[in-house]
Amino acid sequence: MSAVGFDFGNDNCVVAVARQTDIEIVLNDESECETPSIVSFGVRQRYIGTAGAAASLSNPTNTISQIKRLLGRRFSDPELQHDLKSLPFLVTKGPDGYPLIQVQYMGETTTFTPTQVLGMLLFNLKSIAEKSLNAPIADCCIGIPVYFTDPQRRAVIDAATIAGLSPLRLLHETTATALLYGIHKADLTETEQLNIVFVDIGHTSMQVCVAAFKKGELKILAHSFDRCLGGRDFDEVLFQHFAARFKDKYKIDVFGSAMACLRLRAACETLKKVLSANPEAPLNIEGLMDGKDVKGFIKREEFEKIIIPILDRLKQPLKKALDEAGLTIEDIHSVEFVGSGARVPAIIKILTDFFGKEPHCTINASECVAKGCAMQCAILSPRFMVREFQVNESFPFNIAMSWNINVSDTENGVMDDQNSTIVYPIGNPIPSVKAMTFYRYGRLTLDVLYADVMKLSGPAKISTYMIGPIPSTNGERVKLKVKVRLNIHGIVSVETAKVVDQDETGKTRKTSVHITEVLYGGLAAIDLQKAVEKEFAMALQDRAMEETKGRNNDVESNVYETQDKPAMTPTPTDKALDTDDIVQPRQDSSPQASRPTTQRLLPRAIFSITEDSDTEEPDLSFMDVPISCKNPLEQTFPCE
Ligand code: ATP
Ligand code: MG
Ligand code: K
Numbered sequence: 001m002s003a004v005g006f007d008f009g010n011d012n013c014v015v016a017v018a019r020q021t022d023i024e025i026v027l028n029d030e031s032e033c034e035t036p037s038i039v040s041f042g043v044r045q046r047y048i049g050t051a052g053a054a055a056s057l058s059n060p061t062n063t064i065s066q067i068k069r070l071l072g073r074r075f076s077d078p079e080l081q082h083d084l085k086s087l088p089f090l091v092t093k094g095p096d097g098y099p100l101i102q103v104q105y106m107g108e109t110t111t112f113t114p115t116q117v118l119g120m121l122l123f124n125l126k127s128i129a130e131k132s133l134n135a136p137i138a139d140c141c142i143g144i145p146v147y148f149t150d151p152q153r154r155a156v157i158d159a160a161t162i163a164g165l166s167p168l169r170l171l172h173e174t175t176a177t178a179l180l181y182g183i184h185k186a187d188l189t190e191t192e193q194l195n196i197v198f199v200d201i202g203h204t205s206m207q208v209c210v211a212a213f214k215k216g217e218l219k220i221l222a223h224s225f226d227r228c229l230g231g232r233d234f235d236e237v238l239f240q241h242f243a244a245r246f247k248d249k250y251k252i253d254v255f256g257s258a259m260a261c262l263r264l265r266a267a268c269e270t271l272k273k274v275l276s277a278n279p280e281a282p283l284n285i286e287g288l289m290d291g292k293d294v295k296g297f298i299k300r301e302e303f304e305k306i307i308i309p310i311l312d313r314l315k316q317p318l319k320k321a322l323d324e325a326g327l328t329i330e331d332i333h334s335v336e337f338v339g340s341g342a343r344v345p346a347i348i349k350i351l352t353d354f355f356g357k358e359p360h361c362t363i364n365a366s367e368c369v370a371k372g373c374a375m376q377c378a379i380l381s382p383r384f385m386v387r388e389f390q391v392n393e394s395f396p397f398n399i400a401m402s403w404n405i406n407v408s409d410t411e412n413g414v415m416d417d418q419n420s421t422i423v424y425p426i427g428n429p430i431p432s433v434k435a436m437t438f439y440r441y442g443r444l445t446l447d448v449l450y451a452d453v454m455k456l457s458g459p460a461k462i463s464t465y466m467i468g469p470i471p472s473t474n475g476e477r478v479k480l481k482v483k484v485r486l487n488i489h490g491i492v493s494v495e496t497a498k499v500v501d502q503d504e505t506g507k508t509r510k511t512s513v514h515i516t517e518v519l520y521g522g523l524a525a526i527d528l529q530k531a532v533e534k535e536f537a538m539a540l541q542d543r544a545m546e547e548t549k550g551r552n553n554d555v556e557s558n559v560y561e562t563q564d565k566p567a568m569t570p571t572p573t574d575k576a577l578d579t580d581d582i583v584q585p586r587q588d589s590s591p592q593a594s595r596p597t598t599q600r601l602l603p604r605a606i607f608s609i610t611e612d613s614d615t616e617e618p619d620l621s622f623m624d625v626p627i628s629c630k631n632p633l634e635q636t637f638p639c640e
Helices: 050-054 078-084 114-133 150-162 173-184 231-250 258-277 300-306 308-325 345-355 368-380 525-561
Strands: 003-008 012-018 023-026 039-041 046-048 090-093 099-105 108-112 139-144 169-172 194-201 206-214 217-226 280-289 292-299 334-338 390-394 399-404 418-424 432-440 442-450 461-470 478-486 492-502 508-512 515-519 620-622
Touching: 003 114, 003 173, 003 368, 012 114, 012 368, 023 114, 023 368, 039 050, 039 099, 039 114, 046 050, 046 114, 046 525, 099 114, 108 114, 114 139, 114 150, 114 525, 139 150, 139 173, 139 368, 150 169, 150 461, 150 525, 169 173, 169 368, 173 194, 173 206, 173 217, 173 334, 173 368, 173 390, 194 308, 194 345, 206 308, 217 308, 231 258, 231 280, 231 292, 231 300, 231 308, 258 280, 258 300, 292 300, 300 308, 300 345, 308 345, 334 345, 418 432, 432 442, 442 478, 442 492, 461 478, 461 492, 492 515
Parallel strands: 003 139, 139 169, 194 334, 217 390, 432 620
Antiparallel strands: 003 012, 012 023, 039 046, 090 099, 099 108, 194 206, 206 217, 280 292, 399 418, 399 442, 432 478, 442 461, 461 515, 478 492, 492 508
C-alpha cells in the first residue's frame, strides 16, 4: 500500500512517499535526496542517476541529460534546436519528425526516443521507491511543468507506462508546491482569502502560480512561465564570460573542443553555487585545452552585473501572473520561492523589489514538488483517507476546436470551410467535460488545437477526430452530441459522439457514431508495447551486471563461509523483474487487517479533492450551416 510522488526535474529527480502519518522523501542508494536526471550507456549496461552523472565527463557522447527539454517536442522546434547546441550527444530527426537520441550501447549504435529515456529515469525512480517501501508501487503522481503541451503530457504518460507505472495524475509542479504548503498551513480561515505567489526557478525554466487559500481549499488563480529561463542561463553567462577571458589570457578557444566546453560549463555551474554563499569565487581547471591550466576569478558584484539581462526577464512572468489573477501587489499576502535555481541572491532581491516584501522559503525548495505529488496521490488513492481539502486547478492554455462545415444545400455553398471556437479557455478547471452539439450529416472532422500559438514553441495542432459516417437519411441534418474531455492530466480528447433522436414511441434514442483519432506525435500502441519490452530487457541486463559485480565483491567471504554450497551461476531468467521478486505487503489475518485497505494519513490535516469532471457543463451548441441557410432547429446559435 503506497502513494508515491515523483518530481522529474531537468537536472534532478526527487521521490516522496506517503507513510501512515506523513510524507517522506526517499533517499537513493547513495543516500541522497536528489538523483541526477542522467542515463549513461555503457559497453555492458546502463548507468542511471548518480552513476550516470559520474560518466558525464568520461563518456559524454553516450551520456544523456536534459531529457525534459527534448520530451514531446518536434525536431524542428526552435527551442529544441537551440538546446541541442550545448548537448554533447547526437540527436537526429526521426521518420516521424521527432528527435532520436543516438548512442553506443552494448557495442552497437542504438537510438532511443526521449520518451524511452524518461522511461528509464522513471524506472530507476520507481526502484528507489520500491526499495524503500519494500513493496511494489501501487499508485503514483508525477509532477510536470505547467507549460507542458498535450504531446509532452502524453509523452510523460507513455514514459510512465514504459517504467511500469500508471500515474493517477500528472500534477503541475507549482500546484504540487501550493498543495503541500496549504495542507501544512494551520491558520487558514473560512472567511479570509490568502493570496500566495509561488515562484519556482529550476535548471531551465521558471514557473509562477498565484493561489488563493481558504480553510480546506486552494484555488489556482493564474499560472505563468518562461520555458527558457533558469539556473543554466546563469551558468551560460559565466561560461561566455570566461571563454572570452581565456581567449585573451591563454589564447585558447574552448569552442573548438567539445570536452573543454563541457568542463568549463561544469566549472561555471559550481562557481555560480559558490557565489550564492560567498562574495567572490575562484575558477581553476587543469589542462582545459592545449595542455594549458587556466585560472579565473569573479566577484559576486561583477556576476550580478553581467546577469542583469536575465534578471530583467524574471519580472515578465511575475507581472503576467498577477494580471491574469486580476490582482495587484497589495493583494498578495506572501511570496514563496522554490527550485534550487532561485538560490542566487540577486534573484531574491528582484523578487523583494517586485513584491515590495521579502519572499519566504517556508517549504523545502528541492523536496516540495515530490512531496506535493505524493500528497495528491494519497488524496486520489482509495487506499488513503485524507481530510477534506479541495484543489481547484486551472488550465494554462486556450484550446480550440475547429471543424469542417457541411457543404450547404445551396448551389454556391462554400466547400472546405472551417468553423472554430475555444472550448477550453485559460483558467478552465481541470478536469472538465464539455458537450458540443452539431446539426449535420455526412462526416465531421474535428481538429483540436492551441489557439494561442505565441505561447508555444511547437505546432498548434494537437489531434484530429474523424467522426462518421453520421447515420442520417437523404442528407438530412441530425443532432450530433460530441463529448470532449480535458482529463485530470490536462490532456484533451474527444470521447464519444452520439446521434440523438427519437424512436417510434417518442423516446430519446442515442446512437454512437464511430470516431477515429489521429495524434500528431506520441507512440503508437504497438511501438509503446515494444518500448515496454525493450526497457524490461535492458533493466534485466543492468541487474544481471550489478548482481555479478555484487557477487564478485562477496566472493571472498563466500569462499570461506559456504564452501559446501553449489556455485551460483548468473542466469538472466532468475532475475526477472516481476512483482514476485519484490516483497509484498504483509498479509495479516487478524480481523483488524482484513478491513478495507484504507489508511489514516495525517490525522491533523485530512483532505480530498473535488472532482467536477463528470458533471456535464452546459452544452456548447454549434450550428455549422451558413447563417443564410434556413435552419429548422431551435436552441442553437451560429458560431462566429
Ligand atoms: P527544472 O525545474 O528546470 O526541470 P530541476 O527541478 O532539476 O529543473 P532544480 O533542482 O530546482 O531544477 O534546480 C537546479 C538548478 O539550481 C541548477 O541550475 C543548479 O545549478 C542550481 N543551483 C543549485 N544549487 C544552487 C546554489 N546554491 N546557488 C545557485 N544555484 C544553484
Ligand atoms: Mg524543478
Ligand atoms: K484518498
